[in-house]
Amino acid sequence: MIQNNIATSSVDRLICNSIHDLEPGAFASSPQIIPIGPLLENSSSLQGHFRQNDSNKCLEWLDRHPTCSVIYVAFGSLAMFNKAQFQELAVGLEITEMPFLWVVRPDNRNFPEGFSERVSSRGKIVEWAPQQKILSHPSIACFVSHCGWNSTVESVSNGVPILCWPYFADQFINQSYICDIWKIGLKFENDDVTSGEIKDKIRRLIEDCAFKETALCLREKIEISAREGGNSYNNLKNFITWIKN
Structure with missing residues (x-):
């Protein structure tokens, strides 16, 4: 969920767990925020969980x-x-x-x-x-x-x-x-x-x-966004390139 504030507007790039199609208006008004979602939990591990495993x-x-x-x-x-x-x-x-x-x-x-x-x-x-x-x-x-x-x-x-x-x-x-x-x-x-x-x-x-x-x-x-060539896929790829350069 994208929320505009002073902190987000002062950075060059900010990646977030969202998808462009979920919040197109928010991303249009804050182009420095880059959606790379969906980032989903890997449920194969119980790391970080303290409850009984059922x-x-x-x-x-x-x-x-x-x-x-x-x-x-x-x-x-x-x-x-x-x-x-x-x-x-x-x-x-x-x-x-x-x-x-x-x-x-x-x-x-x-x-x-x-x-x-x-x-x-x-x-x-x-x-x-x-x-x-x-x-x-x-x-x-x-x-x-x-x-x-x-x-x-x-x-x-x-x-x-x-x-x-x-x-x-x-x-x-x-x-x-x-x-x-x-x-x-x-x-x-x-x-x-x-x-x-x-x-x-x-x-x-x-x-x-x-x-x-x-x-x-x-x-x-x-x-579609998460697949190769999709919006989130390309955003993450471009972000990595930007960091390297």
């Missing part, structure tokens, strides 16, 4: 589900729910009656009474998951996300629609791009998110084919 179990579990049938839920390492928000999310996922994979920190678990037992046949709750591999799995239908930029790029790069639940900083701007500009996601109407709204938004995101079709078109543009 990688293989997550992927094996996803393998048992049909295409576009699973809700993926993850809010990064910093976002914290209060008890009321957490329980609305839990109930919202439950009443969708769909399979879900939910990444939940062990210090932020306030499940409603009996929740784990009621959803045990279709819900998987883990401490950590290989997000890039999860989002690229064909069974994933949508991503319930805090809209951090890395998560946003990963989701868009895999053609996955997003239900936005931002918390701070650029996440609200990213939400605007996702919902209003790219049109690959939905947002909540106000801060008091209810389980009913969660269920309705997830259902709409999955049942309305326009969201998926638009997300796949955007994914194709990103793939």
